[in-house]
Amino acid sequence: MAIKLNKKQNELLNGMSHEELLNVINYIIQDNELAKAALLNGYLLSDQEILKNIEKEYNRQNKSKHFYDYYEADALYDELTRSIAQPLEKVADTLPEQVESLSAKIMLEFDKFSENTDSSSGSWMDYYSVLLDAWVKSVVAQKNSDPFFIANKVFDFVVDEPYFGVEIFKKYRTLLSTGVLRTIRDMFYQKKRPREALDISILIRDIDFLTIAFQKGDFCHSEHYFDYARLLIEEIRADEAVELLLSMEKQSDKRYVDKTTWNELLITALIEDGKNEEAKEKAIDAFSLRCETRFYRLYTKACREESDNIQHFLSIANEKGLERYIAFASDIERFDLIAECITATAKEKLADSLVHLTNSFIRTLSSTLYKHGHALAATLLRRFLVEDAINQAKSKYYSYAASDMKKSIDYSKGLEESLQFLGTVAYLTTLYEKHKRKTALWPLMEEKIKGLTVGKKGICYQRNLP
Template sequence: MPSNIHNKLVALGVEALADALMELASRCETGQIFIDRLLLSNDQASNYFSNAIKKLGAENYFISWRESEAFTAELEQLLGDIKSKVGNPQSGIELTCQFFEIDKAILERSDDSSGSIGAVFSSNASDLFSFYASQCPEKDWILEKVINILRNDQYNVRDALLNHAKDFLDTDHLQQLADHFSEKARNESDDYEQRVAWSYIQTLARQLNNPKLFEQARLATTDKHDTTNSYLDIAKAYLKSGKPEVALSWIEKISPDDVTTSYDKHNLLIEIHGKLGNPKEQEKAAWTLFRWYRDKENLEKLLNIVGKDKKARIIADETAIILKVQAFNASNLKFLCENGRFQEAEEYILDREDQLNGENHYFLEPIANTMEKQGFHLPAVIIYRQLLESVLERRNSKYYHHGIRYLKKLDKITNKISDWKNRTPHQDYFHKIYAEHKRKTAFWSKYR
């Protein structure tokens, strides 16, 4: 709220504000709830919020998608009020546990297509539990509470609580929690419940910095036909624990033909070889990563290894390589623009015009804007045309405002081009587009 409004309210005086709040409470239930919570004493707070949670769990009216945003705000406000009014950590934990227990009742009567209601449990409630549990010295009691919360997580909105475990449990209690789920995983007959237990162990193993435990849990949930991501995760766990040589051994298990995780693998190899003191292997990994995806970040990683003084030479050499490859590559075009190679970027666009796809507007529009600002108007026109045609061919009026913007860009910069290099001049192009799409009256009426 702007400070001037705050100052004006203060100037009204206590009695006027009290009257206004009473009037607000008489007009809407939300106003009454606000006042009730405002006036709560510490002794009343726990019982009041416990009843509020019970009421939420007992209600049976359906929350439609349109109502979900307001309902999410209501749940967030409830948890926020608990945090501000309930000072006793154990009372706060009890209330948060009670809130978790109504997740099924809430989610089964809600259209949570947006995921916002579920996020109140997985994010806000988890944060609130962590807030209180970090202040509570009764760690054995907290451990039991966590186990009970996770015992019946039908909607997978409670497990995020484990992400905070190291914030409120010491190492011994974290290990006890991991041991509990390890026993459950070994003895569980239900395959799904077993996988859930192993996933909990993975979360706890990361926080315990126990790569061997993580390895065991990760492999227990690994499909034999999809091992690459598991090997990468295990390598990361060993690297984090200060065992780069073991991390490397897991990376080496990944098939060199598997390109699905090439980016993550080579990033990890750069770090591993740096720890092992293998400069040649580290440089090799950095070059592979850079050649796979040329951008500022990967160039910087490479220069940190080979030396900043080689930047100009690398950019020049890579520019030559990029221009020799006829297939269009979005990251290569971006690389040329990021490094001031606009003449080469123009050549790249003109030579690969037929490969541009206007559907890729998130990438192409910034490139067009950059080329226009740098005075390279013909490649900008080529891109804007692709973007415009994509909008018109989509036949969806909600995107027309984008197409109108592109067409007006074309109108603006067309007179700045003296050499069209055998491309259709703007006036002829306009007539062609109009003839093909003249029945899209909604577009043309807005354009004019």
């Protein structure tokens, strides 16, 4: 754990003279080899000496035959990041050619190097990413090189790079410049690698290239169509985006089309093109598939000053299932409708629908309903979560059951009991009779719920205990 100086200590340190600081440093490193090494390696080496140390450390590590298990590998890559990758990045601007050569060598040999490590934790990625940072910075730092020279070096490396490929250009777009990226794009295209060329064209927003590629039939993935459509919409060429998206429908092979994204982009393009009535029809059709709120939002955007037709959307969601109705009503913050739905639905039917929603969603919805004054619905949701956790018959879920039970008690305060809604004592008693053999559950309930005691004769609950 890092120990930092407090404010007073920092003030004293800042007040020391140059000579006093030197005396302190010499005193600290006098009999402390670790402190001395940290001072020398971190602050008192020339760039050439740093590079020499990096090479020495890499060669030492590369010769090792030791196999690093999961946890050892984590520590190893953390150490390599500090001792090799970060120092390389530090001197990339001052020794660009040497850093380029060494970092490229290390990355090209990484596959072989990693054979002796359990890399399943992914810790190697941080190390490799910093190496890549150092390499790119060193290439760009070669200021006497023209853009084509830089582009050629980057292309030669990336074309066979096994881990990131053209994805790295998203990170280094500003550093490399649009001109360099355009040249790299052309190199990929000349090598008959249209996918990479299109990815880079989208990144640099080269609509002219994308238009020609589309006309030639070079698009090889639905994402190329989608990204091109987004650019057209942003460039106020929505009519072309509509034409592009409709052309996807005519293709015989639709296996790779994300229908949700396609619908969203088409409706957006129609709205931008002023075709609001058609956009509204498409929005209703798209909503009918999975009841995604984004399509209701697009419908309201197309409506402008007209009615948002919310009842029609609610009816569609209700027909698709109670869980869809609840999720949609939650998105549009109609908590009154959700409360009405929950309290009017039979317990078994409600439970059958709620299993399709995540527990975190239900938990949040319960809290929100309570805040909006719908205590009964909030309590019923918490009780569902209690029973769901218990019914899984795994003790690791019992703490959740206890927490949700406590919340249900809090929310039920002041609610009127009925045949349809058991009071807290009756509910706890029923729950205990059904699950009293789950011995790991009830101590957690006792611990969490004030006023609850569990003994040989059963349970006893008193709400208002201090």
